[in-house]
Amino acid sequence: MSRASETAYQKIRSFILQGEAVPGMQLTEEKLSEISGVSRTPVRDAVRRLENEMLVIRSASKRLSVADWSEGEVDEMFTLRAMLEAHAAARAARRIDGDALNALRGINDELKRAIKKSPPDVTAFLEANRRFHDLILECAQSPRLSKLMPALVEQPVVRRTAQQYSKTQLHQSAVDHDELIAAFAAKDADWAKSVMTSHIRRAFHSFSVTATPKS
Amino acid sequence: MSRASETAYQKIRSFILQGEAVPGMQLTEEKLSEISGVSRTPVRDAVRRLENEMLVIRSASKRLSVADWSEGEVDEMFTLRAMLEAHAAARAARRIDGDALNALRGINDELKRAIKKSPPDVTAFLEANRRFHDLILECAQSPRLSKLMPALVEQPVVRRTAQQYSKTQLHQSAVDHDELIAAFAAKDADWAKSVMTSHIRRAFHSFSVTATPKS
DNA sequence: CGGGTATGAATTGTATACAATAGAGGTTGC
């Protein structure tokens, strides 16, 4: 995407994700154009993208606000994401080549290094994790799946989750990734699918137990 | 969506779906604005939507063209759609109420009437079918799922499929719908999910055998 | 008081002009 429209997207996105915005807060196009430093035209483009990712919501009367997800919606998001990422893993297992396999190994090594630090480098972990999953998606060679996924990897949740990960949980992610790599190497689609499903669903439960205190 | 932007969306969409456009053909924003009778600004909004539905493709250099799906991509689209619609059916089974159930029955009655005509009224069939599936999606009560589905129900394929349906196949659709309604009435999520999966996958195969002549 | 309604302000939608960028085709130098 071109310069202004892309920077608008980035800035608004980080405005929302970095917690400067409260869920439900109204966002006028003009405010957003001040935040991002470009005119309303590219802002509208950016908003359209964010709307698809459901980071911003458009009310019945076209007014914009910061999305506010119920617990049920977060649950549903993880369920859908597990379905689609598992499907992606299965496809990737059938299509992956040696180069991509090695690239996955390299990325997971970086991820492990990020964990080993004390304290663990959560930002580097998230970055490596994102690239790992992105590469799998690319190997799945499904344009349509690639189009669908962004709407399911909203990072306010992912980030909150990872920050609350224990070192053990972070380590388990790396182990999952290793097993995924093994499944890919064996070209075993069912295996890859199962591992990916567990991987995502575990992340969800780590999130839900830490995020919703027992009453 | 507002008037101009919405009409642009409709016109461009039907321009593509009604076969006036050839796959791969270039679409300039200016041409599209002539077609739809509005200026480029709302056209760009409309194009964004169509891009998400993957009816139009944006090349590396931002140029637009009519999407051209490979056989593999159509296959993948049906697979994803089967997954998500089955999931929607399962959710709907747990949440549906009497009113919605009756509404589904009413819609399926219309669908049956469309089939009984000779020749069958394919347009009315498609319309009723669409409303049937839309209502299920609504009953699933998942905003995220609702956002995802439009990218999977592209109608060039659906329409081609239905036009090639035999009367027997059209009838089978109505039977599937009846069974779905039964599953909903019993609030049996697994049953609903299975029926929906078969329903979509059968449609896919009716499509693929009639669309790709044996070599 | 209460409810509906008019009025003004805030917000989104649209058109148009202009800027930036990518493509095509020709030209020049080797």
Add this chain to the structure above:
DNA sequence: GCAACCTCTATTGTATACAATTCATACCCG
């Protein structure tokens, strides 16, 4: 002849002005 480059044109990107909606508030009438 061919390849690199340059220029001109087609196309997309951005800004801004203005139109159309929608919201909130105050007012009027009952």
